[in-house]
Amino acid sequence: MSRTKQQQREETMEALTTTARRLFAEHGYGKVGLETIAQAAGVSKGALYHHFSSKADLFRHVLGVVQHDVGEQIARAADAAPDSWAGLLAGCRAFLAAATDPETQQIMLLDGPAVVGWQDWRELDAESSARHLAEALTGLMAEGVLAKRPVEPLVRLLSGAMNEAAVWLAHSPDPQADLAATMDTLTPMIEALR
Amino acid sequence: MSRTKQQQREETMEALTTTARRLFAEHGYGKVGLETIAQAAGVSKGALYHHFSSKADLFRHVLGVVQHDVGEQIARAADAAPDSWAGLLAGCRAFLAAATDPETQQIMLLDGPAVVGWQDWRELDAESSARHLAEALTGLMAEGVLAKRPVEPLVRLLSGAMNEAAVWLAHSPDPQADLAATMDTLTPMIEALR
């Protein structure tokens, strides 16, 4: 039984994506060569370039996968909450937890903006994590829980605050305690917008 | 009349720093070669490596200069304010204005963390912009204007929020209006901490 072309394609891309994700996360974008990635994935550099148009293109694809995963974790946490308000806070906490993982962080927060550019990074972000934040906020405004105001600046501010906090938490000697402290500071700041 | 060694050193480093700052800002760290920088500065690549140990080292030096400049702009704005509270807000606005400049932004916010690492980036940040923020906040807490709480998480959150907001503002079609909207959202969030 021989593999079909589509199977073959999917398997190779999966192997490259997974391998690249691991290596980019571990060493950073600049310090990993394509030859290394290709070999670790069990294919040649030619094969890599058959599926991706450039190193940055491969990274963009990996970034999309990472963002997607984070987005799902946020959605799960938010859906499990009893109401919209608790959902927002749970989503924030879920994001901080996910983005604190060093490997996710290196790709999503450190190399991401620099490699693909802020514009593209923002678009990928808007398709995953930021979308949940924006939807939660607009929902709460419609319910009257939060005062109505432009959502865009608020999303940017909160998104940036949590991005930075996540990197800080990853370098913290006591992430558990600092995560709690961060939420204790973040919560009243959001509550101020009622 | 011949130049002294120190003069010569300072002139060359100044030329390299200024040139590198311009080119890094314009094209991004990854897309500028050292040969280009050296030639534009009127020296050879050998001279460059006589003063800096690597490309990243040159960038780190440039980053320090940029951070320093931004820090001074913040200090000026804060000192001109009538009281500590107004100083904090003026400092925030000054930071947003300074970091919205595309060239400052590319070096300080986009490439910075990725090139020198977050740890080093944070240290440089702490010596300039973040220091003013932390000092203003601790001062206001001592005065009793703000409720006492751990400063570190708060600084991280606010710092991150403004970093992200600055990048967003730089891509905005109407930066003036969006800057106002950002401050209108940021102010009540800080006021919530009284």
Add this chain to the structure above:
DNA sequence: GAACAATACCGACCGTCGGTTTGTTTCTTT
């Protein structure tokens, strides 16, 4: 002021790496 040392600088060279080109194998299609 002559000899020596230290510093600033040059430019050829090397290794690595992103990207291209060419060739081979394997599946699909008719």
Add this chain to the structure above:
DNA sequence: AAAGAAACAAACCGACGGTCGGTATTGTTC
């Protein structure tokens, strides 16, 4: 079965970061 396309391999190219031997200029010592 034959033609064609897709997946892959591998040799190759050019650019770039970094090194190194060497030169020129300034500083120091006797």
